[in-house]
Amino acid sequence: MDLAKIRNFSIIAHIDHGKSTLSDRILELTKAVDARDMRAQYLDSMDLERERGITIKAQNVRVEWKGHTFHLIDTPGHVDFGYEVSRSLAACEGVVLVVDAAQGIEAQTLANCYLALEHDLEIVAALNKIDLPAADPDRYAMEIETVLGIPAEDILRISAKTGEGVDLLLDAVLERIPAPKGDADAPLQALIFDSQYDQYRGVVSSIRVVNGTLTAGSKLQFMNANATQEAVEIGVRRPTPTPVAELGPGEVGYLIAGIKDVGEARSGETVTMLSRQASEPLPGYQDPKPMVFCGLYPIDGDDFELLRESIEKLKLNDASITYEPETSGALGFGFRCGFLGLLHMEIVKERLEREFNLALIATAPSVEYRVRKTNGDTEIVDNPADLPPTQNIQHIEEPYFRVSIITPKEYTGTLMDLCQSRRGELGKLEYLSPERVEMHYQVPLAEVVVDFFDQMKSRSQGYASLDYELSGYRQSNLVKVDLLLNGQPADAFSTIVHRDKAFDYGRRMCEKLKELIPRQMFDVPIQAAIGGKVISRETVKAKRKDVLAKCYGGDITRKRKLLEKQKEGKKKMKAIGRVEIPGDVFISALKLDD
Amino acid sequence: MAALLQDVGQAVANGMQTVDTVFVGGGTPSLVDPDLLMSVINALPLSSKCEITIECNPDNVSEALMHAYKSGGATRISLGVQSMRTNVLKILGREHNPENVRTAVEAAKTAGIDEINLDLIYGSVGESIDDVRSTIGEVIALQPTHVSAYGLTVEPGTPLARDPSRFPDDDDEADKYLLINSLLEDAGYANYEISNWSRKGSECRHNLLYWRQGNYLGFGCAAHSHVNGRRSWNVRTPDRYIDLVASGESREASFEELGQEARTLEALQLALRMRDGIDERHLLAPDLEMLEEFLTRENGRIRLNPRGRLVANEIAVRLVAGS
Ligand SMILES: Nc1nc2c(ncn2[C@@H]2O[C@H](COP(=O)(O)OP(=O)(O)OP(=O)(O)O)[C@@H](O)[C@H]2O)c(=O)[nH]1
Ligand SMILES: [Mg+2]
Numbered sequence: 001m002d003l004a005k006i007r008n009f010s011i012i013a014h015i016d017h018g019k020s021t022l023s024d025r026i027l028e029l030t031k032a033v034d035a036r037d038m039r040a041q042y043l044d045s046m047d048l049e050r051e052r053g054i055t056i057k058a059q060n061v062r063v064e065w066k067g068h069t070f071h072l073i074d075t076p077g078h079v080d081f082g083y084e085v086s087r088s089l090a091a092c093e094g095v096v097l098v099v100d101a102a103q104g105i106e107a108q109t110l111a112n113c114y115l116a117l118e119h120d121l122e123i124v125a126a127l128n129k130i131d132l133p134a135a136d137p138d139r140y141a142m143e144i145e146t147v148l149g150i151p152a153e154d155i156l157r158i159s160a161k162t163g164e165g166v167d168l169l170l171d172a173v174l175e176r177i178p179a180p181k182g183d184a185d186a187p188l189q190a191l192i193f194d195s196q197y198d199q200y201r202g203v204v205s206s207i208r209v210v211n212g213t214l215t216a217g218s219k220l221q222f223m224n225a226n227a228t229q230e231a232v233e234i235g236v237r238r239p240t241p242t243p244v245a246e247l248g249p250g251e252v253g254y255l256i257a258g259i260k261d262v263g264e265a266r267s268g269e270t271v272t273m274l275s276r277q278a279s280e281p282l283p284g285y286q287d288p289k290p291m292v293f294c295g296l297y298p299i300d301g302d303d304f305e306l307l308r309e310s311i312e313k314l315k316l317n318d319a320s321i322t323y324e325p326e327t328s329g330a331l332g333f334g335f336r337c338g339f340l341g342l343l344h345m346e347i348v349k350e351r352l353e354r355e356f357n358l359a360l361i362a363t364a365p366s367v368e369y370r371v372r373k374t375n376g377d378t379e380i381v382d383n384p385a386d387l388p389p390t391q392n393i394q395h396i397e398e399p400y401f402r403v404s405i406i407t408p409k410e411y412t413g414t415l416m417d418l419c420q421s422r423r424g425e426l427g428k429l430e431y432l433s434p435e436r437v438e439m440h441y442q443v444p445l446a447e448v449v450v451d452f453f454d455q456m457k458s459r460s461q462g463y464a465s466l467d468y469e470l471s472g473y474r475q476s477n478l479v480k481v482d483l484l485l486n487g488q489p490a491d492a493f494s495t496i497v498h499r500d501k502a503f504d505y506g507r508r509m510c511e512k513l514k515e516l517i518p519r520q521m522f523d524v525p526i527q528a529a530i531g532g533k534v535i536s537r538e539t540v541k542a543k544r545k546d547v548l549a550k551c552y553g554g555d556i557t558r559k560r561k562l563l564e565k566q567k568e569g570k571k572k573m574k575a576i577g578r579v580e581i582p583g584d585v586f587i588s589a590l591k592l593d594d
Numbered sequence: 595m596a597a598l599l600q601d602v603g604q605a606v607a608n609g610m611q612t613v614d615t616v617f618v619g620g621g622t623p624s625l626v627d628p629d630l631l632m633s634v635i636n637a638l639p640l641s642s643k644c645e646i647t648i649e650c651n652p653d654n655v656s657e658a659l660m661h662a663y664k665s666g667g668a669t670r671i672s673l674g675v676q677s678m679r680t681n682v683l684k685i686l687g688r689e690h691n692p693e694n695v696r697t698a699v700e701a702a703k704t705a706g707i708d709e710i711n712l713d714l715i716y717g718s719v720g721e722s723i724d725d726v727r728s729t730i731g732e733v734i735a736l737q738p739t740h741v742s743a744y745g746l747t748v749e750p751g752t753p754l755a756r757d758p759s760r761f762p763d764d765d766d767e768a769d770k771y772l773l774i775n776s777l778l779e780d781a782g783y784a785n786y787e788i789s790n791w792s793r794k795g796s797e798c799r800h801n802l803l804y805w806r807q808g809n810y811l812g813f814g815c816a817a818h819s820h821v822n823g824r825r826s827w828n829v830r831t832p833d834r835y836i837d838l839v840a841s842g843e844s845r846e847a848s849f850e851e852l853g854q855e856a857r858t859l860e861a862l863q864l865a866l867r868m869r870d871g872i873d874e875r876h877l878l879a880p881d882l883e884m885l886e887e888f889l890t891r892e893n894g895r896i897r898l899n900p901r902g903r904l905v906a907n908e909i910a911v912r913l914v915a916g917s
Contacts (some may be wrong), residue, residue: 297881519764521884521908544768545904548717548789550746551867554818557825557850559858567911578884 001069004179006250008021008071008208009124010088011496012116013075013098014465018045020420021160023074031064031071031168032238043074043239048350049209054078056347057317058088058194059240060206060235060252065170067250077108077466080341084321086115087267090285091193091208092179092326092552094122096169097150101127101135101157104143105432107406107467110524113148114251124175125150131159182249187278190247190255192269197313205257206233206550207271207384208252211527220257223281225264228274229257239299242299243503251578261311267319288320289470290338292345292449293382295326295353295363295492297334299583300572303358304333306405311335314348321348326383330492330576331586333359336361336383342449361586363492367445370397385491387480390531396478398435399445402427402471405456407464409437414459422447423498424478442471446497462494481506483513484527488577492586506536509589519543524579595630597839601813602637610811612639619672620816628659632666645799647670649765652691652709655698658704666697670709670798672740673701676713678729682721686746692732698860701737705875709796711740717767717773718746725768734781743774744789768904774899774917785868803863806812807857815845823852855915863910871897875916877909887907891904 011019020041026037027042042060044050055076063070073088075081089095099109116123117420125144127137141152156172158165169586194206207214214220216234221227235243247253252387260267262283268284282446298307308325315321323339339345342365350361371379371387372394377544381387403424407415416426419441427440441450448468479504493513499503506528513526517540528536551559573580601617628742629809635646635649649665655673663671677683678692695712702710712733716726733741745767775785781789787805788808803810812819815835818827823867826849829835838845865872872894874882882889888902888909898906 157851172722226756290612300889312742321719478782521888541765543764543908544901545745546749547770548771548904549747550744550789551787551805551864552801553812553820554816554827556819556820556860556864557827560856560863563863563907563911570911 001248001251003182003250005068006180007068008092008180008250008252008337009094009096009173010075010092010176011096011098012085014076014077015054017077017098018160019077019098019181020074022128022166025160025166026063026170027239029170030065032061048347048354055550056081056511057340058084060237060238061497066174068174073450078343079108080344082217083111084339087285088195089115089119089121089544090191092121093180094124095126095570096122096173098128099125099139099140099144101130101137102132102142104146104436105406106465106466111416111467122171123150125154125174126156126158128155128158129158130164131162140440147432159268180250181511183211184213184249186211186271187276188198188214188271189282190214191266191273192267193513194267196266196317197262201256203262203265203316205255209249211249212484213246213248217321221266221272221274221277223270223272227264229259231458232256255506262316265316283472288340290320290340291443291445291470292321292339292342292365292367293336294365295328295331295334295383296337297328297331297347297361299359307335307354307358310352312360313321314351318348328491330490330574331436345403361583362590364495365449366451366496367399367497384480384494384496387496396474397473398476400442400471400474400480401445401448401468403441403448403466403468405439405464405466406432407437407460409435409463411460412437413441415439415456415464417564418455418459419443422452437589445478458529479530482529483509484529485576485579486524490576493589502530503535510536510538512589514540516588517581522577525564595626595634597836598813599634599637601839602634605614605811606637606639610639613644614641615645615803617647617800622651623648624650625658628662629665632663635665636667636875647672647798647800649674650698652694652698655701657701657704660701660707664705666708668707670711671707672711672713673689673698675712675714677725678732679725682718684727685720686715687716696736699738709740710738711742711798712736712738712823713745714741716770717762719762723769723773726773730774730777731831731841740792740798741778741783742790745771771904773899788867788906805868807861807864823857825850858915859913862913866910867906868898871895876913878914881912
C-alpha cells in the first residue's frame with residue numbers, strides 16, 4: 001500500500017470526554033459499520049466496559065476516508081490505563097486530542113497530551129460536545145491555547161453525539177497528521193502493541209508494520225522471545241476481522257500465529273521473517289511499574305492452577321500486571337499481584353472472574369514499602385505479612401505521588417482539606433484560567449489508594465480531576481496493624497498504616513469483622529494489635545442455637561439435605577486457627593468503599 | 595376420605611404388614627367425621643397394642659368427638675396448643691381461646707384417652723420470657739403425658755419469611771428453650787428428643803419409629819413413606835391424589851434411595867438428637883474437645899446436654915461414621 005495514503009492516529013482525552021462516541025461517528029461516516037449494526041460506544045466490546053460506561057482496552061480499527069486508509073485507535077481515559085495509551089501511541093504518527101467543550105482541560109487531558117508530545121506526535125485538537133447548552137468552546141479554545149500552546153484557530157469544534165464537524169475533523173487528520181515512513185524492501189520489523197487470548201483462535205496480536213512486508217503463511221521469528229511461528233492468519237479490523245494476504249509498512253492489523261505459550265506474544269515484541277531477519281528489534285516498551293499490590297486467592301482452593309493460567313493469559317492482554325505466588329495462613333495458595341491503580345486492580349479481578357470463571361478473594365491493597373533494617377539491609381515489602389519484626393526495623397519509607405488536581409477555584413478549599421487529611425504537602429497552585437486552578441501536592445501513595453479519588457469527586461461535585469505519578473520514597477512513621485482471631489493472626493486483614501491512623505483502622509476492622517464473621521461454637525475474640533499491643537477488641541459471641549424445627553417423617557429428608565449443605569459449606573470455608581470463615585467475609589471486610 | 599380408604603384397601607390387598615403405630619396428622623383431622631376417620635384406621639392391619647394418635651385443633655374438640663375416637667380405638671391425641679397466652683397466639687395468627695385447651699384436655703380424659711400431647715411453639719418476636727414461663731406453667735397444670743415444643747422457624751414462601759423484623763432471635767429462642775426444658779424436667783417430664791418431653795413410658799412410639807429409621811407408609815396427599823432406605827412422598831394436591839388412587843396409579847411424587855453410607859450417617863444424625871445419644875467414636879478427637887461443653891460423656895457414649903441440643907446441627911455435621 002502506498003505509504004502516502006495511510007494515516008495512523010489515536011484518539012486521546014480525559015475520561016468521558018467522548019473518544020468512543022467520536023469513534024462511533026467515524027465508523028458511521030466511513031461506512032465501516034452498517035447503521036443497523038451500530039450501537040453506542042461500538043468499540044467498547046467488553047461487557048465490563050459497557051456496564052461501567054468506560055473504555056478499558058484500546059481498540060484499533062481501519063477505515064477509509066477520501067481515498068486514504070486510516071488506522072484509528074480508541075484509547076481509555078482513566079488515569080490507571082495510561083499505559084494503554086502510551087502503547088497505542090507507539091503505533092501512530094498523530095493523535096486527535098478530544099476536550100469536552102463544557103469542561104475544558106482536565107488532568108488526563110494534560111497527561112495524555114504530554115505523552116503525545118513525548119512521542120513526537122502531531123496533535124489535532126477538537127472541542128467536543130458543542131451541542132451541550134453548557135458548552136463554551138470559545139473559552140476553552142483559549143484555555144487550550146494558553147495551557148497547551150495549540151493555536152485556538154486550529155482547534156476543531158465537533159459534536160460526537162450529532163456528528164457535527166466530524167467530517168472536518170477527518171479532513172484535518174488527513175491534512176495535518178503525517179503519513180507513516182517505512183521501507184517496504186527492508187527486512188520485516190513489525191511491533192506487537194497489544195495481544196489478547198481468544199478461546200477459539202488462541203493468541204491474537206495487534207501489530208504495526210514498521211519496515212518490510214508481512215505475508216500470510218510465512219515463517220516468522222519473534223525476536224525477543226526467540227521463537228519461530230507461522231503467520232496462520234493476518235488481517236485488519238474493519239472493525240470486523242478481515243484476513244488479508246499481506247501488510248506493508250505503516251499498516252496496522254492483527255496476527256494469529258498459532259502461539260501456544262502465551263509468553264511469546266507480549267506487547268513490545270518485534271516480529272521479523274525467519275528467512276530474512278531484521279538486524280535489530282524495535283525499541284518496544286518498558287513495562288510500567290505497578291503501584292498497588294494485593295493478594296488474589298481462589299475461593300475454591302482447587303482453582304489455584306486455573307488462576308495461574310488465567311493470569312498468564314490476561315497478562316497477554318494487560319502487560320502491566322505483575323504476579324508471583326504467595327501463601328496465606330487463612331487463604332491458602334494465591335498470587336501477589338501488582339497493578340497500576342485501584343481501578344485497574346478492580347478491573348483485573350473482575351476480568352479474571354468473568355473471563356475465566358473464577359471466584360476470587362482480593363486482600364487489602366498495599367503499596368511497596370522500603371524497610372531499612374537495623375543490620376543495614378533494605379527490604380522491599382508489598383505485603384504486610386512480610387514486614388520484618390519491629391525490633392529489626394530501623395525505619396520504613398513509603399512511596400509518594402506527585403498529585404495534580406485541576407478544579408474550578410471554588411473547590412480549592414475543600415480539596416486542600418482533603419489533601420491535608422491524607423498527609424499531603426502542598427507544592428504550588430497554578431491558575432489555568434481565572435476560574436480554574438491546578439493544585440500540586442505530594443501525597444503518600446497509600447493515602448491516594450484509599451478512596452481519594454471518590455472523595456475528591458464528591459467534594460468537588462464531580463468537577464475536579466486528578467493525575468498522579470510516582471515522585472519518590474520518604475521516611476514515615478508507619479506501623480503494621482495485625483488482626484487476631486481467637487488469638488491467631490489473620491494475615492489477610494493486617495495492614496501497614498501511618499501511626500496516627502492505626503487505631504482507626506484497627507477499630508473499624510474489628511467492628512466489621514464482628515458483623516461479618518458467623519458465630520462459632522465458642523466465643524471468638526477479635527483483636528487489632530500493633531507489635532503485640534492490643535489497640536482494639538470485639539467479640540463474636542458463641543452460637544447458641546441452630547434450627548429447632550420439627551423432624552418428623554417428612555422432615556427427615558429435608559434435614560439430611562440441610563446438613564449435607566452445611567457440611568459442603570464448611571469444606572469451602574477458610575480456617576484461621578479453629579475459626580471458620582466463609583470466603584465472602586474476606587471480600588466484604590476488605591471492600592474499600594467505607 | 596373415600597380415596598384414602600381405597601388407598602389403604604389396596605395396600606392391605608398388596609400384603610401390608612401389621613402396624614404398631616398410627617399417626618393421623620397434617621391439616622386438621624378433627625374436622626373430619628370421626629366415624630369415617632376411625633373406619634379408615636380400622637381398615638389397617640393393626641397390632642393389638644397399637645398406638646393410634648390423632649392430631650386435634652383444641653377449638654373443635656368435644657366430649658362426643660373424644661368418645662368417638664376412643665371407641666374407634668384411638669389411644670392418644672395431640673393438641674395444637676402453640677401457646678397459652680392470647681397475645682402470643684395473636685402474633686402467631688391463631689385466635690383460639692386458651693380456655694379451649696383446658697376443655698379439650700378434660701374431654702379427652704373423660705372419654706378415657708390417657709395419652710395426651712400438647713404441642714407448643716416458642717420464639718416469636720413479641721413473646722416475652724414470662725409468656726413462655728406462664729404457658730409452660732399452665733401446660734404442666736393440665737398434666738399431659740407428653741409435650742413437644744418447637745422454635746418458630748422461618749419457612750420460605752410464608753408471610754413471616756417476607757418480614758425480617760419478625761424473624762426470631764437466636765439468643766431469645768435459646769433462652770426460651772432452656773427455660774422450657776428446665777421447667778418441664780422439674781415437673782417430671784424427661785427430654786427424649788431435642789424438642790420432645792414425656793412422662794416415663796409415654797414417649798411417642800410413632801416418633802421413635804421415625805428417628806430410628808423404621809419403616810412407615812404414608813397415606814393421603816403429600817404423605818411420606820420410608821421402606822428400608824427408600825424414602826418417597828405422595829403428590830401434593832388432593833385432586834391429583836384422588837385421581838391417581840381412582841386410576842390405580844402410583845401416588846408417588848418422587849423418591850430418594852439412600853446408599854448404605856448415607857443411611858448410616860443419617861442414623862447417627864437422628865440418634866444424636868435422642869436421649870440415648872451415640873458412641874463417642876463418631877466425633878473426631880479435636881471436635882470432641884471443642885464441643886465438650888455441649889456434651890455429657892459416659893461409658894464411651896455422648897449425649898447432648900440442653901445447650902448441646904440447641905446446636906445439634908453444628909454437632910451433627912461433624913459426625914463421622916467411623917470404623
Ligand atoms: N451531549 C453530548 N454528549 C456526548 C458527546 N460525546 C460523548 N458524549 C457522552 O459523553 C459520555 C462519555 O462518552 P464516551 O464516548 O464513552 O467517552 P470516552 O472518552 O470514550 O470515555 P472513556 O473511554 O471512559 O475515557 C457518554 O454518555 C456520551 O454519550 C457529545 O458530543 N455531546
Ligand atoms: Mg471510551
